[in-house]
Amino acid sequence: xxxxxxxxxxxxxxxxxxxxxxxxxxxxxxxxxxxxxxxxxxxxxxxxxxxxxxxxxxxxxxxxxxxxxxxxxxxxxxxxxxxxxxxxxxxxxxxxxxxxxxxxxxxxxxxxxxxxxxxxxxxxxxxxxxxxxxxxxxxxxxxxxxxxxxxxxxxxxxxxxxxxxxxxxxxxxxxxxxxxxxxxxxxxxxxxxxxxxxxxxxxxxxxxxxxxxxxxxxxxxxxxxxxxxxxxxxxxxxxxxxxxxxxxxxxxxxxxxxxxxxxxxxxxxxxxxxxxxxxxxxxxxxxxxxxxxxxxxxxxxxxxxxx
Amino acid sequence: xxxxxxxxxxxxxxxxxxxxxxxxxxxxxxxxxxxxxxxxxxxxxxxxxxxxxxxxxxxxxxxxxxxxxxxxxxxxxxxxxxxxxxxxxxxxxxxxxxxxxxxxxxxxxxxxxxxxxxxxxxxxxxxxxxxxxxxxxxxxxxxxxxxxxxxxxxxxxxxxxxxxxxxxxxxxxxxxxxxxxxxxxxxxxxxxxxxxxxxxxxxxxxxxxxxxxxxxxxxxxxxxxxxxxxxxxxxxxxxxxxxxxxxxxxxxxxxxxxxxxxxxxxxxxxxxxxxxxxxxxxxxxxxxx
Numbered sequence: 378x379x380x381x382x383x384x385x386x387x388x389x390x391x392x393x394x395x396x397x398x399x400x401x402x403x404x405x406x407x408x409x410x411x412x413x414x415x416x417x418x419x420x421x422x423x424x425x426x427x428x429x430x431x432x433x434x435x436x437x438x439x440x441x442x443x444x445x446x447x448x449x450x451x452x453x454x455x456x457x458x459x460x461x462x463x464x465x466x467x468x469x470x471x472x473x474x475x476x477x478x479x480x481x482x483x484x485x486x487x488x489x490x491x492x493x494x495x496x497x498x499x500x501x502x503x504x505x506x507x508x509x510x511x512x513x514x515x516x517x518x519x520x521x522x523x524x525x526x527x528x529x530x531x532x533x534x535x536x537x538x539x540x541x542x543x544x545x546x547x548x549x550x551x552x553x554x555x556x557x558x559x560x561x562x563x564x565x566x567x568x569x570x571x572x573x574x575x576x577x578x579x580x581x582x583x584x585x586x587x588x589x590x591x592x593x594x595x596x597x598x599x600x601x602x603x604x605x606x607x608x609x610x611x612x613x614x615x616x617x618x619x620x621x622x623x624x625x626x627x628x629x630x631x632x633x634x635x636x637x638x639x640x641x642x643x644x645x646x647x648x649x650x651x652x653x654x655x656x657x658x659x660x661x662x663x664x665x666x667x668x669x670x671x672x673x674x675x676x677x678x679x680x681x682x683x684x
Numbered sequence: 685x686x687x688x689x690x691x692x693x694x695x696x697x698x699x700x701x702x703x704x705x706x707x708x709x710x711x712x713x714x715x716x717x718x719x720x721x722x723x724x725x726x727x728x729x730x731x732x733x734x735x736x737x738x739x740x741x742x743x744x745x746x747x748x749x750x751x752x753x754x755x756x757x758x759x760x761x762x763x764x765x766x767x768x769x770x771x772x773x774x775x776x777x778x779x780x781x782x783x784x785x786x787x788x789x790x791x792x793x794x795x796x797x798x799x800x801x802x803x804x805x806x807x808x809x810x811x812x813x814x815x816x817x818x819x820x821x822x823x824x825x826x827x828x829x830x831x832x833x834x835x836x837x838x839x840x841x842x843x844x845x846x847x848x849x850x851x852x853x854x855x856x857x858x859x860x861x862x863x864x865x866x867x868x869x870x871x872x873x874x875x876x877x878x879x880x881x882x883x884x885x886x887x888x889x890x891x892x893x894x895x896x897x898x899x900x901x902x903x904x905x906x907x908x909x910x911x912x913x914x915x916x917x918x919x920x921x922x923x924x925x926x927x928x929x930x931x932x933x934x935x936x937x938x939x940x941x942x943x944x945x946x947x948x949x950x951x952x953x954x955x956x957x958x959x960x961x962x963x964x965x966x967x968x969x970x971x972x973x
Binding site (some may be wrong): 397402418422473488501510552582646662668673 | 707779905907909930948
């Protein structure tokens with residue numbers, strides 16, 4: 378090291394190997410390894426019963442079947458109704474979360490002064506921190522009766538209330554990620570727009586939003602993935618009627634609601650009902666994982682462009 | 685608009701810009717309004733049900749005398765256990781990734797991507813993991829410790845990501861200074877980097893904890909939906925506050941829904957307290973370099 382060169386009277390020798398330093402490094406690495414073990418444990422715990430499931434029920438019947446009655450004596454295992462339920466509810470959630478989240482992000486990034494931001498950001502954090510069970514309660518006991526009051530003839534358990542409330546829950550997620558992406562857009566681009574006589578709206582919608590597209594899209598993808606994986610709101614407010622319907626006033630069952638509802642009872646290990654939980658869980662895991670990977674890629678792209 | 689030369693004079697009123705601004709205000713307002721209505725609704729429903737009975741008595745089939753004592757205690761135990769398990773693991777992982785890992789190595793990159801992915805896994809999938817691996821696989825059973833382990837694994841990615849940010853915020857000059865004085869790698873990390881990063885780590889960990897105690901689905905999966913009338917123990921059956929709330933929401937009698945609202949108030953107050961602590965730490969101790 379450089380220090381030794383200047384200190385002439387020191388006897389020069391190779392530094393003593395410090396084993397304690399190596400031990401620290403190994404201990405820290407082992408802690409990091411816990412996350413890897415978790416991932417493999419998730420995959421193994423899903424795969425093993427799922428594979429057993431697919432030896433009893435053909436994948437074709439599972440992925441193409443349109444009747445889902447796994448808990449009946451002569452059950453049918455077509456997962457399509459659960460997929461449809463999941464997608465329909467997520468659609469309604471995104472109808473709220475994407476425009477409002479993006480609007481909130483534009484407001485925070487391009488319009489709000491520092492004092493407004495200082496108030497608004499913690500409020501959004503609170504909104505994001507409210508447990509989903511609370512949103513479920515709100516959807517069931519407030520929003521569904523409210524929809525009926527304003528003349529929407531919804532069933533007690535319905536897609537509309539669950540989806541819209543989930544949408545509000547996702548607003549902070551979309552807003553904060555999109556705002557991060559807009560924040561990374563350099564000011565020179567905005568100044569250039571203003572110099573050409575653009576209005577604030579034009580700078581926001583034609584310069585900042587296009588420049589931040591990959592980050593904004595990442596936030597949408599993540600919101601969809603979060604919506605697909607959300608359990609408590611749909612379990613409480615959307616019911617468990619596995620049917621294929623585009624009518625938001627009726628009850629549908631999502632993949633998560635099925636897993637949550639079925640695992641509550643003490644399902645005997647090894648029974649087909651028990652394995653069904655894992656087959657559906659595997660489908661859910663693969664779908665959300667794929668979307669998360671897409672969103673991580675997109676975020677990395679805007680980081681590379683501007684940072 | 686762009687082709688015709690605009691006459692010089694007072695600028696035209698920007699009608700579209702005004703409408704756009706209104707739209708933005710609407711989207712912000714929707715979130716704020718919902719938050720206000722939600723909190724108001726819960727307080728109106730459950731406010732008068734937050735009583736000593738709710739806080740100190742065990743559950744009952746009669747809503748008038750039903751309490752959430754075992755659930756509240758279990759949630760406190762779960763919170764403490766999660767904190768005890770997550771913080772050392774999370775901080776150690778973050779230290780490894782920030783201070784030790786060579787970013788060019790494939791396994792370190794894999795570690796990073798893996799943690800990012802884990803952060804996006806739906807909580808119910810962690811419930812499945814708990815059911816298959818911890819409750820049945822290693823045979824721990826449907827006990828509080830199993831719940832704590834699940835919540836720990838669920839919270840870990842968040843704590844790691846927050847801790848990494850806190851560690852990254854410590855400027856390199858601090859490290860270089862310590863090295864110049866002859867400190868070893870671990871001495872630099874232990875005596876300079878870690879103390880400087882603690883406020884950020886604490887804030888991130890407390891926020892993650894407040895998320896963890898609000899989780900319902902994974903606990904539901906490992907059988908926390910049981911009637912527990914006694915005070916919980918670490919290796920005994922348990923029910924947590926959010927699960928108790930879910931249980932009451934499902935009951936047909938309206939009184940139980942009001943009781944659920946009351947329990948929601950208790951849960952929100954606990955979370956609000958945790959969040960305030962986190963914000964106080966952030967404002968008081970966080971250093972600006």
